[in-house]
Amino acid sequence: MYSNSQFEPNSAFSGGGFMSSQPSQAYETSSSTAKNRDFQGLVPVTVKQITESAQSGGEKSGIVINGVELTNVSLVGLVCDKDVSKVTEVRFSLDDGTGTIDCKRWVNESFDAREMESVRDGTYVRLNGHLKTFQGKKQLLVFSVRPIMDFNEVTFHYIECIHFYSQNSDSQFGQQVGDVTQSHTVSSQGVSNTNQATTLNPVMSSQNNDGNGRKNLDDMILDYLKQPVCAAREQGVHLDDIAQQLKVPKNKIEDVIRSLEADGQIYSTIDEYHFKHVEL
Amino acid sequence: MDTSSPSVFVNGALLRRFVGQKVRTVIQVMGSDMGSVVGKSTDDLQIFVRGSPPPSLTTYLEVIGIADSENSIRAEVWTNFGDSFDALNYNELCxxxxxxxKHLFI
Structure with a gap:
């Protein structure tokens, strides 16, 4: 994952050099990130999502996308209308295909200037910035602009936007588990739906590997174990029973069980195959 | 902020839905001359791209422009996407x- 590995959100943005050199920005940034620090780091979004986002309060409050209050966002797109007429800042627009947004990069250090030199109109960049409303217009105060070298990052970015959106929208949750069985019914409904069904599956199954699908299975197992019938059993519930009840292959369950056990959410009882959930 | 003219991600099959509109796609370059490029879409259909391509092209090429017909695009922006681009991933994204x-994009 490009952005995750390269930008550990909290450490990267909690006190960069650029903040201290602009007092007014620094104040706002730190107050809003402090609120969200535990919550979200750098969130991948499209310009369209930003356009449709709402302001949670006044001008100084965070911007809410998909129910999540955001401060720092990551975008990929083409740079256009680069304006270097001012000494202390570079302005440009970013076009990500869903829309364009105004961006501003303060140029304080020679590093900033060097980074902005490599960025020209028509360059594809990965951009990280602070989302802000100024005089009623949303804009990005950019703190990193990097030309894209491997263009798979472009595909990746949009997939990541979809992934983040799916993770944070409740309506999507139920769909992902029963996905495989649903695809048959969907595909019989016509051509346009067939497209959807076939596209869904590969992505969903890949999500199962990297955490999202598993989260659902986590919840399913926990919910099952929390049922009074199961909670009442002193020896806990056998792995096979869980697999049978949830209609999920045993090998799939096993991995999730181990991680739940490691998280301290469930524990093994009479042997290593019987489990109970930890009552809080 | 302006979302009035988005360019839709398309593959060969989706292109026909957007004739007359702004689209973006990635093709595998098959051949080119002064005013056009012929390529293979990420779902293996032939796409003709008109306009003025950059002097040197890599294996994969992204074009942004208006969909002229169900298999041709009049390109305004050309970007070389290198020689090792994953067309299948891009096709799924489309x-x-x-x-x-769709609502996250257009």
């Missing part, structure tokens, strides 16, 4: 961006 998650 389908998602026009399907369940």
């Amino acid at each position: 389908k998602l961006a026009n399907g369940e998650f």
Whole structure:
């Protein structure tokens, strides 16, 4: 994952050099990130999502996308209308295909200037910035602009936007588990739906590997174990029973069980195959 | 902020839905001359791209422009996407961006 590995959100943005050199920005940034620090780091979004986002309060409050209050966002797109007429800042627009947004990069250090030199109109960049409303217009105060070298990052970015959106929208949750069985019914409904069904599956199954699908299975197992019938059993519930009840292959369950056990959410009882959930 | 003219992610099959509109796609370059490029879309269909391509082209090429017909694009922006681009991933993205998650894009 490009952005995750390269930008550990909290450490990267909690006190960069650029903040201290602009007092007014620094104040706002730190107050809003402090609120969200535990919550979200750098969130991948499209310009369209930003356009449709709402302001949670006044001008100084965070911007809410998909129910999540955001401060720092990551975008990929083409740079256009680069304006270097001012000494202390570079302005440009970013076009990500869903829309364009105004961006501003303060140029304080020679590093900033060097980074902005490599960025020209028509360059594809990965951009990280602070989302802000100024005089009623949303804009990005950019703190990193990097030309894209491997263009798979472009595909990746949009997939990541979809992934983040799916993770944070409740309506999507139920769909992902029963996905495989649903695809048959969907595909019989016509051509346009067939497209959807076939596209869904590969992505969903890949999500199962990297955490999202598993989260659902986590919840399913926990919910099952929390049922009074199961909670009442002193020896806990056998792995096979869980697999049978949830209609999920045993090998799939096993991995999730181990991680739940490691998280301290469930524990093994009479042997290593019987489990109970930890009552809080 | 302006979302009035988005360019839709398309593959060969989706292109016909957007004739007359702004689209973006990635093709595998098959051949080119002064005013056009012929390529293979990520779902293996032939696409003709008109306009003025950059002097040197890599294997994969992204074009942004107006869909002229169901298999041709009049390109305004050309970007070389290198020689090791994953066309299958891009193809899946095109389908998602026009399907369940369309509202994040257009």
